[in-house]
Amino acid sequence: MQKFHKSKQIFLSVCSMTMVISAGCVQQKPLEKLGLITTSGYDLEGKNQIKGTAVVQKFDPMTESATKVITSVAKTSKGIRQQANLQSNQKLVTGQLRSVVYSRELAKKGIIQLVDTLNRDSGIGNMVYLTIADKSASEIMEIETNNKGRLNLGTYMYNLIKQNVEGEQIISPTLHEFNHNYYDIGKDPVLPILKVKNNDVIISGVGLFKGDRLVDELKQGDLFYLKILIDKYKAGTKEMGYTTDQLKKIIIKNENYTKKPIFSKIYVSIDNIQSKTKIELVDKKNLRFRVDVDLDSRVLEMTEALDLGKPASVKFLENKLDTSMKKRIEGLLLRFKELEIDPIGLGNEYEAHLRGKPITQEEWDRKYKDATFDVNVKNTIERTGVID
Template sequence: MKIFKFYFILLFLPGILSGCVETNILDRVGLTTLVGYDAGTEEKIATTAVIREVNPEFQSNVEVVTTENETSKGNRMKANRKLSKKIMVGQMRVILFGEELAKDDLHFYIDTHLENASISNSLYLAVVEGETAPLLQYEYKNIDDIGQHIYRLIEQNVKQEHMISSSLHEIAHDFYMEGKDSAMPIIKREDDLIELTGIALFSGGKMVSTLPVEDSFYVKLVRDSFTSGIFETIIQKEDIPPNLMTGTASDMPVAFDAIRSKRVLKLVDPTTPEFDLQLKLKARLLEVYPDVNLGDPKVVEGIENAVSKNLSREISRVIAHSQNVQSDIFGFGEKYRSSVRNSNLTKEKWHEMYKNMKVNIKVEFDILRDGVFE
């Protein structure tokens, strides 16, 4: 009899538990793939949501809904009143912020999405030139799902190392770290296309400046290590050995691929503070103009030295810009905090020190033969 009761409970218990779980049938819900936030009127939040609806025949339809309310949850309730299906956020892949809103403060939005257990920490955050609503509401000729399109645009550029990564987890990590600030990609609409145009620099939760998209290479060099990618630069005439110049050319455009880099950062003087930054790069030369004899070791050495000078100058420029706007997107402050015992570092304290920081940059660039990589 006891054995019978035991098996009866085992069979009956799953039925009770399953009745307690909320089920969501795919053709009865709308899946939010992207949300854009803008500054609303009278201090309200303007939200534009890209929602994919799937019908019983498994055909999908994309709705773009804009609402305005005091809170993001209130905006979701308003959007629900405009749709025939319940809105779910578990498939959200991108959060966009309008330029005006990003310059105000994103602290609230970072915390709100971190606290939502149904939202993945791997979704991307980005800033839109202007406002998000016009960009998302525009009727694109060759884009069916604007939410998925923007997600794939950011994802493939991050994977190919053309753009810094800005997942919710990474942004929150940098935001709450005393010695580092956040950075996000910037996008805008150009006719019927959407493109990455730059990097937004943050100080605390506020966007304080931008860098052009071409500078993403230098930012990533200082922040991380490259494992692959393509790099193009123009070597200035003063950096080029005279024997490499032909004709009347005033500079030398070069392109490299399969870049590998190694970054070593040391704090050498905590009072200034002063750092030594050593970067070692190896890459294959794809293009160079005008044509040069790459079979000559002296020519190759000349190009390597010229690229090293060019990279050092450009990296110094980008770091100096970030110092001027007090945005340590590179994490020098975190290196300082981990190197100086009892530093009691705060963001405010580090931003004051960061303005006077000195960085000694040394770049070693090596050109590898085609098909050879260590």
């Protein structure tokens, strides 16, 4: 028994020495010696050059500012990194990169070259958010300078996008999703557009891509319908506006309510929206798609008193919602077809009916021009006027 304990002690001593030696072989990277790039932006600069702007998180207790903005110009993103390192006393690394901004001008010409660089960098995860600047990326990056280092723009932008994705306001714009939609024949990417407003960064809309080129954008009013077509709603919110004549049948005539409405329209806010959309190819030869949208929701707010205590009145409002949403969805689908873009993935649905036969992008582009759509929307109002 004593021999066994002695052998065990020798074994543990050897293991401990091995661990110490192994730890000494690992390359140490103290945070004080690293500059962590948290967000970066790219703009076209003259002919055949790109301007890169990076917000760098610094861990130097001797400096007042925790962040620094570095701008450099080169022909490639790697060249930009090399030039940026010449302006930093800490080695710049991308392990904490959370978001990337491309200028509108650059996005119109194509961003796949710069996106591919992200794919080839082992230090960058595929959950980095990709965005488009309403004007220039450097304008977005200057917010950090204007706030004198009190704002970590990388963290702010990441949280801005993350909470709007989780709040079901926009489609998730990760590097992984961009790659999937770009390389998948029969679907095109979408990315949020960022805008500077009152020395702050906001999401002003969503950019629509043809491959890797920005071709159009949707403003906030249409983001709801894009989300319905691409993804499911679990708890969304939407405001709908109607003229007095459209809803006069269910307006409560009561002296206790305002005789002169504040707004020229009646606005109805619905929330807790749960949606289910089914897109089906019903005629392969003539490329006709059936789009069925089912929504369950509750009425949260009205700018004028509506009599929703009667089932007939609720049904009346449901029909109004059906008609309005159907018209907007049909308009959106036709707009996509005219732009020859497919953010919905109709090409995937068509290819699924080819029994394993692959389709080229050129073939799908030719077919897509003849596509027609039968849109059906069914709203069900589960609750009215009650707030938990």
